Amino acid sequence: MSEKSKGLSKVEEICSQRSGRAKELKDEGKKIMGYFCIYPPLEMLSALDLLPYRILGDMREPITKADACLPTVVCPFDRSALDLGLKGKYDFLDGVVWAHVCEVGEKTAHVWRTYLNPAYFHFIDIPHTIHKPAQNQFVQQLKDFQKTLMSFTGKKLTSEMLAEAINAHNEQRSLVRKLYDLRKPDPPLISGSEVIKTLKAIMSLPVKEGSELLREVISEVGERKDGVPFRPVRLLIWGSIIDDTPLIEMMEELGANVVMDDTCVGSRAFFPDVKLTPDPLEGLAYRYLVDLKCPRTFKESTYGETKKDYLTDLRSRFSYISDYAKEWKVSGVVLQSVRYCDIHGYEVPGLGDYLDSVGLPHTYIEHTYDERSLAPLRTRIQAFLEIIRS
Amino acid sequence: MSYFMGIDVGSRTTKGVIAYGSRAKTFHTIFSSNNYREAAEKIREGLLSRARLQAADIAYTAVTGQQLDNLSFPFHKASDTRCCARGVNSLFxxxxxxxxxxxxxxxxxxxxxxxxxxxxxxxxxxxxxxxxxxxxxxxxxxxxxxxxxxxxxxxxxxxxxxxxxxxxxxxxxxxxxxxxxxxxxxxxxxxxxxxxxxxxxxxxxxxxxxxxxxxxxxxxxxxxxxxxxxxxxxxxxPQKPELVSALGAAIVAQESKP
Amino acid sequence: MKDLGEIPPEAPMGGMPKPVLLMSAGSLCDARYKWFQALGRYLDAPVWVLELPHLGVKEGLMEGAYDQAIRFMVEELREFVGFLEKLLGKKMDWDKLEDISNDIIDMNRIWYETNELRKARPCPMHSRDFWTCMTGCLYPAGDLKALKKMYQDLYDEVKYRVENKIAACPNEKYRLVFAELPPWHSLKFFDRLAERGWSFVVESWAYHPPKPIDLSQVKDPLERIAKFTYQWFAGYFEESEKQGEQMGYFGYPYLEYARDWQCDGALLHPLLSCRTATNHLMYVQDRLIQKSNVPSLVASGDIVDLTLFDPEDTLRRAEAFEETMDHYKEVRKKEGLGW
Incomplete structure (x- = not known):
């Protein structure tokens, strides 16, 4: 990496060769641990001096090898990630940690383990509810994870080490929230695509390097004069993973700034902090199981409620989205999902009802996680933007 | 001396072969024109006249491709996988x-x-x-x-x-x-x-x-x-790759003659 | 938006009554609980999601993992009982629960043993009968004593057939395993394959009862229920680990089926609109051929869109697949696989 590039140009450089830094560190003897989805607690990896490296797909690369292992009717993001793995693009990983985020994710984990057979692999089960026993179970799951990590690294993972890593990751999270504050002005100081690239970059770096990069981006963006142009519509984008920029760029071209997101290379992965608890695993378990907002977890307004009211239920599940909308002065919400994502798909009608109830315009789009399949969505988005403007 | 006939009814074209042993004697192709049964009957007539043979000279026929029933002649319904395998094997x-x-x-x-x-x-x-x-x-x-x-x-x-x-x-x-x-x-x-x-x-x-x-x-x-x-x-x-399954069907006809 | 939740006037027997509770489970497929959550649009009934841990094979065999999984399930069940008491305003009748759970466990044991009998050559009971009979165990309802007797009678009948070598499929030429959901709309399709000598001797793991374990020493009925249910997964972990297989349920059981029921082939039925019944099938196909030299025929279909299932297409391929099964029978013989 060149010395002089700073901030956003450094982000560009990292994204153009995302594994570059990881491979450099690997040569220096650091172990690289791939993780899938946002549920494996990264603090446990960082604490053991492992580099957590997010396994992503590539919507610009045709899926070929994965066609022999996963049928075309399942999540194209999972298929793409597996495809890259089968093509050797993740061969530099020393180990992989996977969590039971969704059913297809679960099976993909076992397929990955079978065909790629990394030196270390751990599968963390995640309960479907946030019931008290489920929280305990998740703590126990993390204890088992800790055991295999320690035997893999040959190091003891103490509470002090964990606390230090938790602080480092919380610090990074607060920097991400600062970065998101820069999206609040109109026009925003940083574009939606720049945010995705920045977050993608820090998901490939050791936590402290990532935070350093965030500081550079924040100070550069705060000072620049020729940042993001004014666009008449401010959008929030919700849904399944977006790990590349074409969809956001299309919205920008059509006259909207994407100023907020609820996706997992976005606020969903970074906003909640971990609380330091006497047993740090408890704080971690709570943050990852209860505080993370992926619809894969069943949540309800009151635990064990015997009377249910639809609107109350919706409010309890989605009010944070209208809070985002207020804070980031959003004029419309784009609900998007990759095709065949059951957990996001089932969420859409209820979320739509909720947004209606608070008067936020919304539209729903589905795509196949490949760059070219986005083109037909152009007119849909255009029409949506016209509705908002009128 | 026995001749066997293979017919491959495809979505676009229908192909037919009359074989003697595993060698093609006569072949013929017509458009299926969305009427598969008619195509199968037609190709049979075409093949017989080209080969200057009578219906009685054909010991047995196998039909593959589109699934057909009730043709005017006795035939074996053959899997296109099997026909293709036999056809390729006879050539290579x-x-x-x-x-x-x-x-x-x-x-x-x-x-x-x-x-x-x-x-x-x-x-x-x-x-x-x-x-x-x-x-x-x-x-x-x-x-x-x-x-x-x-x-x-x-x-x-x-x-x-x-x-x-x-x-x-x-x-x-x-x-x-x-x-x-x-x-x-x-x-x-x-x-x-x-x-x-x-x-x-x-x-x-x-x-x-x-x-x-x-x-x-x-x-x-x-x-x-x-x-x-x-x-x-x-x-x-193959010189005529589109005819391989029809050729294979003729071979399958020999194998499955009742 | 609630007006869409009306019971259609032409519904049989007046339709289902409005539920007081939507009980779902996070087991196997996400649609189970997400769908019930989404039903909130039409029904104000509360939703309870039952938990079932989904551990990997290696993780499931870690020290203490089994006990922890059971503890978790028992605690969850206890919470659920508390919830039900609050919802219904009455106390749990523990004696009745004891009785019901014992009947269900027992019924499943008999049903398991009935399916074990299908290992015989010729196979005494065909898949069609399996699909007709599995509902009693999977969705136990009504008079459980009567149901248990039905299973016992069935067992006796199948046993009689084994002893007298009565085949479910006359001229059993090929023994097959079927996965996953059957084409309910075209079960006759199996008869047509039976005419060719294809005998379906075992099928879809998720519809088979768990391997019986001795639960007579377990005092707490909730713990008995937990152990019985979790056995569905855990019952395959040790063997799976021994064989170096990573997909302990949905994957590995098919290897065991193919070996123990001596299958010549597998018929896989992927569905467009059921991911859970589909996404592992290519993997299963690969494991079966790699590990056991058992080939698979894929017949895609759907349970919603019936036009996607083409029985003619599969029947057309049957002839070629028989050659494939013949070929691998020889290969297995050469490799000393024993069937």
Whole structure:
């Protein structure tokens, strides 16, 4: 990496060769641990001096090898990630940690383990509810994870080490929230695509390097004069993973700034902090199981409620989205999902009802996680933007 | 002395062969014109008159391709996989893997030295894995099916199709045309995408040299080149690849004569 | 938006009554609980999601993992009982629960043993009968004593057939395993394959009862229920680990089926609109051929869109697949696989 590039140009450089830094560190003897989805607690990896490296797909690369292992009717993001793995693009990983985020994710984990057979692999089960026993179970799951990590690294993972890593990751999270504050002005100081690239970059770096990069981006963006142009519509984008920029760029071209997101290379992965608890695993378990907002977890307004009211239920599940909308002065919400994502798909009608109830315009789009399949969505988005403007 | 007849009723064309032993004596092709039963009857008449034979000279017939019942003559309903395996084996006894690219689907067949089916896999029932994808793209590019191969071979810079879906492939092709991408590069891109699909199918049943191609796809030199590049080998190419299944059906007729 | 939740006037027997509770489970597929959550649009009934841990094979065999999984399930069940008491305003009848759970466990044991009998050559009971009979165990309802007797009678009948070598499929030429959801709309399809000598001797793991374990020493009925249910997964972990297989349920059981029921082939039925019944099938196909030299025939279909299932297409391929099964029978013989 060149010395002089700073901030956003450094982000560009990292994204153009995302594994570059990881491979450099690997040569220096650091172990690289791939993780899938946002549920494996990264603090446990960082604490053991492992580099957590997010396994992503590539919507610009045709899926070929994965066609022999996963049928075309399942999540194209999972298929793409597996495809890259089968093509050797993740061969530099020393180990992989996977969590039971969704059913297809679960099976993909076992397929990955079978065909790629990394030196270390751990599968963390995640309960479907946030019931008290489920929280305990998740703590126990993390204890088992800790055991295999320690035997893999040959190091003891103490509470002090964990606390230090938790602080480092919380610090990074607060920097991400600062970065998101820069999206609040109109026009925003940083574009939606720049945010995705920045977050993608820090998901490939050791936590402290990532935070350093965030500081550079924040100070550069705060000072620049020729940042993001004014666009008449401010959008929030919700849904399944977006790990590349074409969809956001299309919205920008059509006259909207994407100023907020609820996706997992976005606020969903970074906003909640971990609380330091006497047993740090408890704080971690709570943050990852209860505080993370992926619809894969069943949540309800009151635990064990015997009377249910639809609107109350919706409010309890989605009010944070209208809070985002207020804070980031959003004029419309784009609900998007990759095709065949059951957990996001089932969420859409209820979320739509909720947004209606608070008067936020919304539209729903589905795509196949490949760059070219986005083109037909152009007119849909255009029409949506016209509705908002009128 | 016995003659056997094989009829392959395809979605576009119907092919027929009269064989003596495992050698083709007469062959004939007509358009299916969406009436498969009529096509089967017609091709039989055509074959008999070309071979100057009477119906009684044909010991038995096997029909493959579209599923048909109640034809005017006795016949065996044969699996196209089995027919294709036998047909290729009679032409290339050394072939152990067959890539059969048809209009509606593509199948990979592993065969043994006797032409028996060792294993096989059929592409998913979607246009992207078959000759249909090429038809769709040819339609977008406004070129004839026969011109696809020669034009594709001229490509210096095949486009990379990111989608594996024919519907999106079509819109991808349209936007490429709008961007001014040369037709040959689009075609070569489609050929490459198909070749990759074929390679993945082969991953599922395993591969053993040598490898032959059959079906209408075997007429397309652009596709052949793409497959050869993808797999890094030279294909065995029948002179009339589209007739292989009909020839195989004639052999199956011999095997299954009641 | 609630007006869409009306019971259609032409519904049989007046339709289902409005539920007081939507009980779902996070087991196997996400649609189970997400769908019930989404039903909130039409029904104000509360939703309870039952938990079932989904551990990997290696993780499931870690020290203490089994006990922890059971503890978790028992605690969850206890919470659920508390919830039900609050919802219904009455106390749990523990004696009745004891009785019901014992009947269900027992019924499943008999049903398991009935299916074990199908290992015989010729196979005494065909898949069609399996699909007709599995509902009693999977969705136990009505008079459990009567149901248990039905299973006992069935067992006796199948046993009689084994002893007298009565085949479910005359001229059993090929023994097959079927996965996953059957084409309910075209069960006759199996008869047509039976005419060719294809005998379906075992099928879809998720519809088979768990391997019986001795639960007579377990005092707490909730713990008995937990152990019985979790056995569905855990019952395969040790063998799976021994064989170096990573997909302990949905994957590995098919290897065991193919071996123990001596299958010549597998018929896989992927569905467009059911991911859970589909996404592992290519993997299963690969494991079966790699590990056991058992080939698979894929017949895609759907349970919603019936036009996607083409029985003619599969029947057409049957002839070629018989050659494939013949070929691998020889291969297995050469490799000393024993069937």
């Amino acid at each position: 006894p050394e072939a152990r893997t067959v890539i059969d690219v048809q209009g509606q689907s593509t199948q990979i067949i592993r065969v043994d030295e006797k032409g028996k089916v060792v294993n096989f896999v059929v592409s998913e029932r979607c246009a992207a894995g078959s000759g249909r994808f090429l038809e769709i793209i040819a339609n977008v590019l406004r070129i004839n099916l026969e011109d696809i191969g020669p034009l594709s071979l001229k490509s210096q810079n095949p486009v990379a199709f990111t989608t594996s879906c024919a519907v999106f492939g079509e819109s991808e092709a349209i936007s490429r045309v709008a961007e001014g991408t040369p037709k040959e590069d689009i075609l070569a891109g489609v050929h490459r995408a198909l070749a990759q699909k074929i390679s993945t199918l082969i991953d599922r049943v395993g591969f053993e040299a040598r490898c032959a191609i059959s079906g209408g796809g075997g007429l397309d030199m652009g596709l052949i080149k793409a497959i050869e590049q993808e797999l890094g080998l030279e294909l065995l190419i």
